[in-house]
Structures are given as structure tokens and as C-alpha cells.
């Protein structure tokens with residue numbers, strides 16, 4: 001009964017399609033349109049995979065730059081206390097140096113100040129020498145101290161300079177990565193605009209392609225190679241398998257011609273593979289039935305069918321070329337159902353429903 005209805009409706013749609021195709025596309029023109037459309041589609045696929053590769057590379061660059069910047073931060077953590085120490089020691093040293101300078105200038109200006117006064121008060125040469133040694137000792141000790149601090153400060157400076165050099169090296173890495181990153185961004189921009197151009201061509205020819213495909217469907221000449229496997233048409237779990245089952249409404253054992261994916265109304269449904277929409281119509285218990293032709297496999301046409309949508313959820317037209325994963329409709333509860341779900345069928349040949357799981361990836 002259902003098969004007969006399907007055949008009747010198929011013949012009817014063929015008839016309607018031939019009537020609708022009043023704007024006849026010449027065979028020569030049709031093949032030109034098909035060629036241009038296919039070229040643009042191939043270009044689009046090529047560019048899309050190039051863009052995907054670049055996106056991955058850009059993410060890697062971002063990761064790398066983050067890592068290096070982290071390293072620079074780590075080195076900065078080491079540099080900060082060393083720099084503080086260097087500054088502290090510089091302050092101490094400056095103080096010492098000025099004290100030493102004071103000491104020396106005092107020796108001259110204040111008539112050799114107290115140590116010099118001590119010298120002048122020396123009684124006899126021996127005492128003068130002894131006092132001179134004392135004065136020298138005071139001056140030398142100060143001088144040694146200054147040298148020691150200078151040396152220490154130089155070591156700290158060396159440590160700091162080494163760390164800064166390491167940090168600069170990392171910075172050079174960041175700069176290099178940033179340069180490559182920007183080059184990649186530029187290259188991606190070019191791909192993006194080429195993709196937009198390909199999409200424009202696809203857009204430009206899509207109306208004519210629909211006419212060409214409609215004419216091909218009407219004459220039964222729509223034929224290209226199947227490019228499966230199919231991808232799940234929905235992000236949901238399959239519950240009711242293909243085969244004989246007790247029907248949820250009729251209560252008797254009936255062949256289940258497809259698989260079911262219960263899901264809330266409005267859940268997106270995607271084309272299972274690349275193809276052309278060949279039928280979109282109300283169909284009894286199916287509610288609305290959308291059929292996509294996916295090409296011939298070993299001489300047999302492969303179709304996928306999507307049931308129970310509402311007509312206003314359908315996003316594609318008969319004759320329209322669709323890509324695998326493109327949203328074609330949404331889940332509804334139209335027709336004979338116990339709840340909202342996608343009923344999905346695969347046909348190998350005009351009247352041969354097969355188990356979809358053997359076609360799904």
C-alpha cells in the first residue's frame with residue numbers, strides 16, 4: 001500500500017517537475033553550468049581544507065607563544081630579586097664610596113683631620129711611622145671594604161645580565177613566532193576571500209543548478225558517483241533499529257524500514273552525505289518526507305529519507321545540491337508518531353529499503 005503510494009507520488013512529482021521546468025535548459029548550457037558549479041564546489045572544498053590546516057597551525061602558534069611568554073615570566077621572577085639585590089648593593093656601595101671620598105678629602109682639607117693630627121702629634125720618627133701605619137690601615141680597610149662590595153655587586157650584575165640575555169633570547173623566539181603567525185593570518189585572509197569568491201560562484205549558479213537537476217530528475221538522468229560513507233544525520237542516539245518490530249501504534253509486527261532517533265522538536269537534521277534533493281512532500285504516516293539522492297553505487301542509486309518534519313522546518317528545495325553535514329531540516333512530530341523523532345531511511349535502488357547502519361560511518 002505504502003509502496004504503491006510512493007510510486008504514485010513519485011510519478012506525480014516527476015510529472016509536476018517536468019511541467020514546472022517550463023524554462024528548458026539546453027543540454028549544452030546544462031553541462032556548462034554543471035561544470036562551473038562543480039569546479040566552484042571543488043575549489044570550495046580545497047580552500048576549506050586549507051583553511052582548516054591553517055587554523056590548526058594558528059592554534060599551535062598561539063600555544064607556542066603562550067609557552068614562551070610563560071618562560072619569559074619565569075625568568076622575570078628570577079631577575080626581580082637579583083635586581084633588588086643589585087640595587088641595594090649599589091646603594092651601599094655609593095654610601096661607602098662617598099664615605100671613603102670624605103675620608104680622603106678630610107685628610108687634605110682639615111689638615112689630615114684626627115688621624116693626621118695624630119701623626120703631627122707623633123713624638124719622634126718611630127711613633128710617626130706607627131701612627132702613619134694606623135692612618136693607612138684605616139684608609140686601606142675602608143678601601144678594601146669598598147672593593148669587596150664592588151666585587152660582590154659585579155657578580156650580581158653578571159648574574160642579572162645572564163638572565164636578561166636569556167630573556168632576550170626567548171623574546172626573539174616570540175618575535176619570530178609572531179612574525180610567522182602574522183604571515184599565516186595574511187595567507188588565511190587570502191584563502192578566506194577566495195572561499196567567499198567560490199561561494200559567490202556557487203550562489204550564482206545554484207538557481208540554474210536547481211533547474212538543471214530538476215530536469216535531470218524529471219528525465220531520470222540524474223547520475224553521479226556515490227561519495228559515502230554517510231554521517232549520522234542527527235546528534236542523538238538511535239533507539240529503534242531497522243527490521244521487524246511490534247509497531248508502537250498498530251501493535252502488530254511490521255517491518256521497520258528505517259531507524260529512529262528520538263529528539264526534541266527543532267533539533268537540526270543534517271544531510272547524511274553529499275547529494276541532490278529529489279523529493280520534498282507530505283506523505284501520509286511519514287508526515288513530511290525529504291528524499292536526497294547521493295549518487296550511484298555499483299549501478300544502484302542511493303537515497304536517504306528523513307521523516308516527521310513539519311513543512312516549515314524544511315531548509316532545502318527539490319533540485320538543490322546539498323553537502324554532507326549541511327542542515328536540511330529539523331526534528332518534528334508530524335505524521336503517525338508517539339513523540340518527536342527523526343525516522344531515517346536509506347534506499348539502495350528505487351524500492352529497496354536497506355539497513356542504514358551499514359551505510360553510516
Ligand SMILES: [Zn+2]
Pocket residue numbers: 240256258259260342343344
Ligand atoms: Zn521509524
